Amino acid sequence: MRVNEMCGKGLGFSEYTRFDRALHMILSRVNETDSEKISFDKASERVLSEDVDSNFDVPPFDRSAMDGFAVRAEDTFGADETEPKKLRVIGSIEIGTSSDIEVEEGEAVEIATGAPMPKGADATVMVEKTERRNDVLKVFEPVSPGRNLSPRGEDVEAGQTILKAGRKIRPSDIGMLCSTGNLEVKVRRRPKVGLAITGDELREPGEPLEKGEITESNSRTLGPAIERYGGISHRIGIVPDRIERIRAVFDSADQFDSLVLTGGSSVGEKDLVPDVISDLGELLFHGVAIRPGSPSSFGVVDDTPVFSLAGFPAASLIAFEMLVRPALRKMQGLKPRDFRICVEAELIRKINSKLGRRDVVRVKLEREGGRYSAEPVRVTGSSVLRSVTESNGIVVVPDNSEGFSRGSKINVFPLKL
């Protein structure tokens, strides 16, 4: 049996697929979702599938950046507190209005912040630097041309690319989209992920438990994780450990952009999922050199990428983070390996790892006096979800490291799984 050949008795970690290779295989079989057109105001957190150009100059006209007086800058040259320049106020321009008024030599127009500059004027003198009596204006400070005004197109010029394909849309982008006349945008469809949890011992939340039974929690943990990373989670439900029931999950494979199953992925008698994947499609790997989460597999059935993750809650969530998240990112047109913030922290207790294995260690990250410290959360088993809820960061020990000694400076990814 192939599965036992790879993972069975007496075989060391070298028989597991290395993490980098596993991820490479996954990404080579995952495609971007198609794109859809949506309204700009529904686009928050979505990912653009094409560049967006501005349809307008923003601002669409030269406008005053201050409350004050629009002037010809040269008329103010030489002004100071003791010898102010005197100008004649010939009118005013309110915000939201326009005017045919033209400023000629020795003239000024009262202007509000945001109002369009009148013809002839090339600067605004702030109201605080003036004194007005009827139509006579004293200017106490010179301004240079262009001072205190926002020229047409200062923020964005018409035709300019404002946001690029692959951009995850932020709050300020939404404002930018509507300012530039992009009321519809093309974004990647959110990947739909089917979630099936295998295990004869599993009961729905609220159902009474007989001895030997436990409440199913993996779908409750992975569902919000899928949504957090931009997917749409669809809970297929609990699936008993029987070949025909597991095969039935794949009847709907083509309705999903990806399938995630947990449980039935290790080397026991009831570890059926990888065999079913292999039978119905293609199994690319079974067993990855990461901890926790090593009994993870990946394959393709009916063109749908399928992840089989460990059944234990903490292991399934870490395997999801390491293997499924990059796939979800690629489906949405994001870089699979993102620019992720990490901080340098002092390690409070040593971390042991094995060469060739990638350990994902959950840590408590704290900040005191401008420095970070990281304390590995004590883990007694990969079943222990508390190791995740008590952590606020992860440390990834590379394959070529045997761990880190106490006191070393390590990189921590702040992450609240």
Next chain:
Amino acid sequence: MRVNEMCGKGLGFSEYTRFDRALHMILSRVNETDSEKISFDKASERVLSEDVDSNFDVPPFDRSAMDGFAVRAEDTFGADETEPKKLRVIGSIEIGTSSDIEVEEGEAVEIATGAPMPKGADATVMVEKTERRNDVLKVFEPVSPGRNLSPRGEDVEAGQTILKAGRKIRPSDIGMLCSTGNLEVKVRRRPKVGLAITGDELREPGEPLEKGEITESNSRTLGPAIERYGGISHRIGIVPDRIERIRAVFDSADQFDSLVLTGGSSVGEKDLVPDVISDLGELLFHGVAIRPGSPSSFGVVDDTPVFSLAGFPAASLIAFEMLVRPALRKMQGLKPRDFRICVEAELIRKINSKLGRRDVVRVKLEREGGRYSAEPVRVTGSSVLRSVTESNGIVVVPDNSEGFSRGSKINVFPLKL
């Protein structure tokens, strides 16, 4: 006029309210929302309003952590590859079932990962360390008591507090909630924020623009920002710069946990919002020593906290981040000043600031060779939204600093506004 006294001609920055004091005033007038009971599977990202205890031991029984054989550990002592211990297999326990079977001296029971341990057994021998022929089992390695099993309550004990009030619920917490029988939880109601944008020059997206008019974008930017920080955004809409129209916004003040207005907040003729706040309720400050966003005010009308932010897009968004976000956090029962990740970066270009003023500088944060660099985004005016969209972090220059020189190590908050 009070407003001009504080912010008018000739007055320096010392007349603006210091940032810390402004924030203190805000937080002293903001209350937590009431709590509501919701289903655990709707609780992702919500904030607990009371501690949650476990109703069960998790796991609810001693269970095997491996596929193999349940044994009395002492029966395996002394076993090795050349001289295995021989045990008699008396039965098997599948996952999801229970059994009255009892392991006595010299006996073993076949057991699946997750299945309940039989009476008498205190350890599991991994299948990989055994060889079985009919009911004769050879054990090649000793196990100590407790080995390869998860004792009842290993993850959580009944009665134990699993999640504390003030916790923002994560994916793993949802799994923890259902595993521990907490199918309903009490969380803070999401604060409802009314958003009104003042300005005679503003038109709805898609409306044709006359000269002097621009497309309203602030509500489109602040709306998603409110939602990102846990609030529910309600767009009241565009409000003309007329006293009676601005007053009308406050007719619905009691329907909201907070009101945010932009525009009409500076010192020009049409800067009406602070005056209306003062007239209808209490104006706590007008003008804050931050840049951008200094023309921000805060007050209380009908017990509802009211923020009046600058009208320029970038300024309103930064002021929102600095002043409104802590209030939204407090309303939800989170610490207003959170443990926020910052990274140390080398500054690519100098930053100038003024003593007594808190500058919020938008930067491009990059990582290369394990080091971060931060380049301030060039800003020509606070109207320029592009300064926000081009940044992926902010640097906060404290009040007591005149800025940072090129090459200095500074703290950057990664933030995609």
